[in-house]
Amino acid sequence: MAQNPKLPTSEAALRRFGSCVERWRYGLSHITGCSPHEIAQRLDVLLQFCDERGFSPEQMIEECRSRPDRIERRTFYLSTARNSKANLVVQSFLVHNGINVFGDLVCMPATVEGVMKEQGNQWASRSS
Numbered sequence: 001m002a003q004n005p006k007l008p009t010s011e012a013a014l015r016r017f018g019s020c021v022e023r024w025r026y027g028l029s030h031i032t033g034c035s036p037h038e039i040a041q042r043l044d045v046l047l048q049f050c051d052e053r054g055f056s057p058e059q060m061i062e063e064c065r066s067r068p069d070r071i072e073r074r075t076f077y078l079s080t081a082r083n084s085k086a087n088l089v090v091q092s093f094l095v096h097n098g099i100n101v102f103g104d105l106v107c108m109p110a111t112v113e114g115v116m117k118e119q120g121n122q123w124a125s126r127s128s
Contacts, residue, residue, distance in 0.1 A: 049086035
């Protein structure tokens with residue numbers, strides 16, 4: 001797959017997408033075992049998907065994590081990607097950023113401290 005010349009591929013340009021893209025790229029490399037070439041291809045698909053629809057990767061994560069209608073936003077992004085080449089890429093991006101794409105039943109640690117230990121400090125208690 002040829003990379004879209006409109007989309008950034010340099011490390012400096014990628015930083016503007018925030019930690020969510022870096023977290024995903026790290027997961028693809030260190031957890032999933034993707035090669036740098038595979039990661040670049042998937043990144044191109046994700047950025048093209050977002051660019052064509054007028055939102056950013058960071059916006060997707062923020063809306064799926066923090067908005068009162070986060071379940072509806074998650075459903076929107078997943079259904080938008082469903083019949084496109086970005087389907088599995090978007091699912092992977094959301095999962096690596098801690099967004100449940102598998103439905104309402106999910107096994108989670110019983111305490112906020114357990115979530116923080118397992119998922120990292122991007123999770124904050126809603127009561128704080």
